Amino acid sequence: MSADGSRTPACDEAVRARIAAARLWAAHRAPYLASAVFALNPVILEPALDGDSGEPVADPGFRAFPADTRWNLYVEPGTALATPVEEVGWWMLHQVGHLVRGHAARSPVRPEPGHEVGHAAGAVRDEEAHRWNQAADAEINDDLEAEDLRGPAGVVSPAELALPANRTAEEYVPMLDVLVQAMGRGGRALTEAIDCGSAVDGQERAYEESGSGEGLTRLDRELLERSIAAGIQDRISARSEVPSGWRRWAGERLRPSVDWRARLGATIRRGVSTVAGQVDFSYRRPSRRAAAYTGIVPPSMARAVPDTVLVIDTSGSVTDDVLNRLLAEVTGIIEGVAGPDRRLRAFCCDVRPHPVQAVRRAGDIELTGGGGTDMRAGITAATALRPRPDLVIVLTDGETPWPGQRPAAHVVVCLIGDAGHAPGWASAVRVPADPPRRVPVKGES
């Protein structure tokens, strides 16, 4: 309760009643997420008041009931009172989606540890954050729509935009960029700007001050996610209906060995999307559904694939067996993005880079080297290649000096084991020092 009396007990009570009703609605509509919905911690903000009547008015900036990664749900009283119960409940399910799918940790605009601001500034960063929010929304709303839970007007819907279903946020980013460019020429906006809070992008908001010290701890979240995933598995065993995206999530959540693979795949795909010059597009095969929705004809899409070079740490501290298993993973992911028969260039590197190898398969890479480690030499050699690569993927235990400045190519570091570190300018994903052998999953790309 505020000291200045702007929040009355009656207003607070009405807001709490609405949240309680919305929770029941959400738990009833998606029973497999009931424990998640009840784990959300509503933080009621100071209301925006109408100058004349003194009554709370809705602030559109809070229409998504934004969340933070501690599962606090920020409720702006005027917005809550003006929003139907079903819509508040829909946003609760939506925010649970951002939280359990780790969108904040996957966000390209998440501040690097130790840095308050990220690499881009101002409008560019806002645009990137906004696009990530839309892409993450597309990933979640898909599964809500599969349950006949249609979102409120103005939210992103892959079906209505004629985008392919069941993709990840990383995959939706370049597709949305193309649509936005196409629609910009028609003077229209793709969707309304909706801000889902730091749960979607990892950037703290000013209003989160009021939720500090509240919400779930890291351990709470870990246990909660496991119990949600276990509940979904039980429902699947009992042949209850669960949308496919949630089935996949639960399976991955309960198998940590799949977890790092998913992260590795997401990181590499994100690197590919970042440098691909986004997406190549042509107007040869327009999408009729998209045209029907927006009134303009968006281009059909084909992904441009960046030129990729692998730099492999063959110093004494990493075994060939581990490298071979990881190379199979990495080249499998690149093949999934780029198609088969894609030629790769690879350097083995210890204290110096060995001769470049042009290969088609992981098994064709000859691992040579030993002794000390200096990945600076390997990265310098990779970026000096002609044609110059767009993306450099480094496999290393991270116990190496790194270039002091961002190299001329986007760098993804696959960090083997727990000991080493990756530089702030690279995208990094930690992989186990003893990865299990790859077992192809049916339907996996």
Ligand SMILES: [Zn+2]
């Ligand atoms: Zn959202």
